[in-house]
């Protein structure tokens with residue numbers, strides 16, 4: 001199985017210049033190939049093969065005066081860039097034909113110098129790790145790496161990323177053998193808490209880590225500063241970078257926290273069920289939301305990676321599932337609950353519910369029912385899962401935010417890392 005291991009890297013000024021030049025070349029190669037495919041399509045010609053495209057936009061292009069500078073960078077990242085375009089097309093075709101599950105994938109788009117994230121991929125011929133711990137990239141040089149944890153095996157490729165905060169990272173793909181843990185009985189549903197980080201269906205609570213609250217305060221200050229700067233000004237660009245850095249800090253300086261939490265969950269339970277991202281989080285203020293969602297996405301990714309590695313199950317409950325409306329005792333659908341309602345009593349059976357704990361229990365039941373359905377087993381009696389139901393929880397529906405313009409404000413060009 002393939003796992004990703006990411007580390008901060010610190011290229012020198014000269015290396016940064018080479019990397020930026022290579023980012024540019026990889027973008028041009030990608031865009032030239034995309035344009036060639038679009039043109040072929042317009043002209044009713046057959047879909048150009050990647051080997052032919054490679055010859056056209058790299059080998060032949062290097063010999064022309066307009067693209068001669070392509071020769072000044074390593075060829076491996078350029079070829080990888082074309083492979084990425086192939087993957088983008090494959091994902092699009094699979095999505096259209098229904099072979100690919102999940103949200104629809106659009107046609108590949110042209111890349112821009114202004115994209116907030118720039119990346120390059122190097123494969124076996126393009127990189128190696130030196131005995132002194134430096135990462136050697138072809139035609140770039142030996143780059144210093146902060147090895148925050150050990151690589152479990154030799155990596156097969158590395159992606160160099162420059163993010164909106166101006167930081168460089170190396171993300172290695174490593175092939176590791178799964179090592180299944182002995183089975184346990186426990187299964188839990190997890191609800192993304194409104195006042196805590198998360199609430200588990202067994203009643204335990206994962207508290208917001210201190211760094212998250214601190215990061216939120218910093219973000220708020222940075223956001224205020226940003227909103228005071230004139231649009232298009234240099235100071236605004238600077239302030240935006242500051243906001244991006246504040247976001248980034250949450251994402252990577254304290255990776256040990258989600259690692260610890262997810263390792264514990266995976267060790268102690270056989271199956272973990274979560275609600276699909278987004279809907280619940282939207283009820284929060286937009287600053288808090290962006291911090292939480294970044295953290296929550298990492299949390300989920302780590303859970304899924306570790307489950308695959310250690311032989312556990314992670315089930316995602318559909319976002320339309322009304323987890324906070326159903327009574328987890330009798331299954332009665334009690335209607336929407338505004339976000340300030342922390343506790344409520346079921347109108348049918350009278351049981352008093354803690355909002356988050358009740359939701360976590362519903363997520364557990366729905367996840368278990370989903371899993372049984374998928375394996376063809378008998379459906380568990382109890383909570384019904386309305387598959388086509390629209391999310392109706394007031395204030396958390398995406399549509400509500402779109403119409404109030406809240407979402408547009410949140411999307412204001414601030415990258416969430």
Ligand SMILES: [Zn+2]
Nearest residue numbers: 327330346349
């Ligand atoms: Zn009830």
